[in-house]
Amino acid sequence: MSTDADPSTPAGLTVPDVLAADTPPSTTDGVEHADVVVVGFGIAGGCAALEAARAGARVVLLERAAVHGGTSSLSGGHFYLGGGTAVQRATGHDDSVEAMIAYLTASTKDPDAEKIRAYCEGSVAHFEWLEALGFEFERSYFPGKAVIQPGTEGLMFTGNEKVWPFRDDIAPAPRGHKVPVPGDTEGTRIVMDLLRERIEEAGVDVRYETGATHLLTHDGTAAGDVAGVAWRSFERTGVVRAGAVVIAAGGFVMNADMVARHTPALGSKLFTLGSTYDDGLGIRLGQSVGAQLENMDEPFITAPFYPPASRVKGVIVNKLGRRFVAEDSYHARTSAAVLAQPDATAYLIVDSEHLGESHMPLVPLKDGFETIEEMEAGLGMPAGALVATMTRYNEMAAAGDDTELHKHPDWLAPQTAGPWAVLDLSLGVALYAGFTLGGMATTVDGQVRRTDGSPVPGLFAAGACASNIARDGAGYCSGTQLGEGSFFGRRAGLAAAQALAGARGTMGG
Template identity: 70%
Template sequence: MSRGTEIPDVLTADVLTADVLAGASAYDVVVVGFGIAGGCAALEAARAGARVLLLERAAVHGGTSSMSGGHFYLGGGTAVQQATGHEDSPEEMYKYLVAVSKEPEHDKIRAYCEGSVEHFGWLEALGFEFERSYYPEKAVIQPGTEGLMYTGNEKVWPYQDQARPAPRGHKVPVPGDTEGTKMVMDLLRARVEEAGVEVRYETGATNLVVSGEGAVVGLAWKSFDETGYVAAGAVVIAAGGFVMNPDMVAAYTPRLAEKPFTLGSTYDDGLGIRLGASVGAELKHMDEPFITAPFYPPAALITGFVVNQHGERFCNEDGYHSRTSQFVMEQPDSAAYLIVDSEHVEYPKFPLVPLIDGFETITELEDALGLPAGSVVKTLERYNELADAGEDVDFHKAPEWLAPQRIGPWAVFDLRLGKAMYAGFTLGGIRVTVDGEAQRPDGSVVPGLYAAGACASNLAQDGKGYCSGTQLGEGSFFGRRAGRHAARVSSAGR
């Protein structure tokens, strides 16, 4: 076993000396990690009357949550959806999330959808409001402060036939793609402090402490050269994913090890996940990465067509960017090209998918890219035939994005892994119940242990079905549930 995949030792309470235990502080709930999930868990536990300690390895709060795009995936009829005229219901949201989940856990999806409107209100009660406005363009994130847009595949085949589409990407009302979430985390920190949570920065958990019966009853911590223990009625692990741990990435999600830019903070090293494994918790969906390199905006590029090394189409190009990227990852050598004619091409200011060149003829294009002679000619003829008819019977691309590509020269954008600027993070983690209780392979719970956020497996979406805003949405929602349940359990044990 490599160093980065080592499972921490478990400490048994009955073998720790009386002197050690006597010097340990005791809390009802100890939360590991002050990102969105950990902050929400700590706040709800404290509001439920628990004495709470929150440990954060960094010098400040926020974690990877503060680096995210500012989307919360919420629906079921939120105030923003209603104000902008978008009909939605918990049932339609549920049907959609079931459709895009790899192994849907129906109780979790149902809880998330039925609790989404309440959770929307809880988030705003932190001290901000989502703008009651809608951004209609196809984009990765709103450029301004618009409060709502599509951040998934709701309008994309086959999901549009399985659930009524509705936009559910609720963005924090701050321009840009990171400052908004930082604002939410600052507000969450203020609410956590008001609730009386004790926060220790630059302090991380190193080992879990269990009773003779196997229940988690505390943990060991380290802060620089200082070490110690705390006793706990329950421990909530919310310490992030493992994208920054090369050994774990190589073992579980080797695609992320090849060339993508990793999206994470320094402490997304999988330690929280390994702490869960140390006491017998099952790890789920560890091989599922999120990998993406959006080729839009500009949205006009979606009217083009994407081919692999055989010069053939392989997906509907109007999918949300992570879905299209996952299809690319499945092609030989993870290679693909976006081809757009001169009538429809537009050039982004900051292209994540670089332009290779423009070609006067398709034959010249095939030669330059090393594609089989006549392959793209055949694909283009078929694509134009479908575009003229207004229906993509081959891959079901929506009619609004179908346009004949006949006017040379043709621009080619490079979607190959290692050429396009792919970015990614991990999706797998500790198996948990709907209330965040860590579970063993047989489904039984590890008493006293909870997990939430990126180190837990909750909605179980794969890369093709991922919706932007899920990490913040489910992390905050299930973090709250874990905190409340942990507070109840620890209270019952007092």
């Protein structure tokens, strides 16, 4: 059912009409035929198109932008992979499929057991598939605490594997595999460029500046089997009838109406991480045929206060002067905890010995103080609260045992070398950035599910417009989006191609 005709529906929430495959609208370019249509050329769509083509399907890949890459090309280049990859083995890090499954299950909100197991069991093979595109992850390890490796090191911890309570029962292993590009921006470009080359070699028909506008179904109703897409490119329009459609069109962080409805935390106080086309259209296309949506209220939001890593040895408190999160948590977990505090207000207190110099000041200096008593008064905290917190923390740090929040001993150090700096982690002050995690419900092979749980025949989804492993900011591991986008994109493309045996008889071409 479409909301196109309802003038009260905000533009950003409008669900496109479903069109009938046998009576397409008037178009400038008419009706074409393909086996599989893929919508979106980011990491998920690119991998879907390549696998479908390699399986023998005739593939049309539509991309609204003038170039390939999507939001994937804006990332630093982490892929969350494990279970014994070549980089893990070369750097002396033992990992197993079962350990990876246990960690992702324990750290993820409402974990999807089937998808986690498939992802972990297929992780080493997926690592090898990525390298077969034409590059290698460097066989080296970065041991520090950072958002992303500053150099070309191929491996680091990018989650909470070494954070309590996970480290107690599950042997920690680093799984953040970074492409061999120094720095923290556009690291995935090398992968996307190689993916484009492989796609061209496979004969995929790639069309830039061309966006899907509607889904086609055989009977023209939302309950029908998906049979292709209608598209627009400037003033040109057309229809591609196909046995299967894979939507990989990104998230909805750039759609103010969808953000306001589903994830209001991603409001005006944050810097949005996305491309122009992360407007939720792919999700709304899915809604046009009854797709169920999952985790739409869960964003990824973060404002890293490190590097320098020495600041992790500091103390994080809320406006009441109390600790509430282990400071060695991965930055997204810390940020999620900050947002849950009164007025989303929090401070990092670091003494002169551990402050260091930041080259990425996302968390600004609020003030400096000669004594903790002056700091407590200057921050307007209850009398004695911060003094008690700091005294207790310094005692535990000196003993090497954080009995309150179980911060790892490696990151415990008394904060006694005055003067002290206060860095402001509060929402609206620190430069928080975020993106959306929710999307269409899918099977392990990417087939879109309707609200009653049944699959939508002919429709698949992957990447940021689908809900897979990454389900909340507190449990997020950097590299999950690229990892699951490429992995489940491949599965969706292959499943779409395999579905053609039954679909070709009804396509009329």
